[in-house]
Amino acid sequence: MTLETLIPSLRSSLYQRLDPATWPLTARSADHGDVAVGGVALRELAARFGTPAYVLDTEDVRARCRAYRRALPDVDVSYAGKAFLCRAMAGLVAEEGLGVDVCSAGELAVALRAGVAPHRLVLHGNAKTGQELATAVAAGVGRVVVDSADEVDRLAAVSSPAGYVQHVLLRIAPGVEAGGHPSVATGGDDQKFGVPLADAPGVAGRILSRPGLRLVGLHTHLGSRIRDTGPWERALPALLDLVAEIAARHDVTLDELSLGGGHGVGPGEEFDLDGFARRIPSAVRRGCALRGLPALRLAVEPGRALVARAGVTLYRVVGTKHAGSGRWFVAVDGGMSDNPRPALYGARYDVHLVGRSTAAPWAPATVVGRHCESGDVLARDVTLPADVAAGDVLAVPGTGAYHHSMASTYNLVPRPPVVAVADGTAREIVRRETVTDLMARDLG
Ligand SMILES: Cc1ncc(COP(=O)(O)O)c(C=O)c1O
């Protein structure tokens, strides 16, 4: 039971405040208990596009991109497309001057179709197929991030025939544990990504021995939902020592260091971008000078930090009930198929009634989805007006990253659309999936 549940009036006053840690930058309270995002009322969006629906505040995304470029003017910023990718999103971040990280043939195709310049693309993945590597090299992606020793051979096999030299970063697992959940910690010694420090000089030599490949730098991605700069500060000495060792052993000067993404958002997890900008580039400069190395060009690749707060998911209440335990369940028309994060990571969300005002008292509620498992819970132990009933629209902010991109069709429930809002207009940038779409894959 939360403090807000215990003190309904406190909850009520907080309710009117749209917490900027979770709501999009343009979110405003509107008449009749509604909220407008991008100048469009959420109730109107629910009526026009149906529910569930993901709403995306594109001005919020643009503002976050600009904040990164302002804070890190000498650092290459790429958007990690796995957080949410479609042609409109790829085009938008490219317009804002960012590159795009892709980690599959699908993401690569979308970014290319959106017109992102191939040299601004970075290909990631611990298990890229030969076909994906070949497609990426043929498309002219700027960097392939090699994740293992055996990938070197597979990449070299598809690079040389293309007749030009593919630029490569080598992903390092520096033995630094970071991230908001064990499933998203990727810098430690006992996980599947990257090459251990001890093996890296050997793998670097293998890359350097291939005429179709050019090793231009190192990459590390320590984990996701990181708040402070500590993990990078812990990893830097070993990474810079490695650059020096590769230089000494192979007589090669590396130019680049990508520090990955993983920048947190939301209450208690907000990434310290200013602190990162103040401390990390200078620490890299000092570390290079200390080792007699030329300065490295830095890169970062945030995903969540650029898009999470731009997203709001709209649901319609289908029904409510009290369980034998007394718990009040509010069931909506979506669930773990459009938001698997509570089930996967225990993620917590705020839920807001939008589109009507009410004088009803606040009541403890658990908002659940429509799927056939009891773990299909979107928000446990929140508070909602006690008169919430079928037909009401509920809004869940902070759902722009890893929601649409992780959505499934579990129970053959079609995936929701993504509606971009800005300046009082709304446009579907990903349409709603239909049962016909689902049937099209079913070959009988
Ligand atoms: C290689 C790589 N870069 C960037 C990201 C983006 O992470 P986040 O969305 O947490 O910034 C990820 C995912 O964690 C990743 O695996």
Ligand SMILES: N[C@@H](CCCC[NH3+])C(=O)O
């Ligand atoms: N899917 C995770 C983030 C994964 C980050 C990618 N390496 C989440 O929803 O938080």
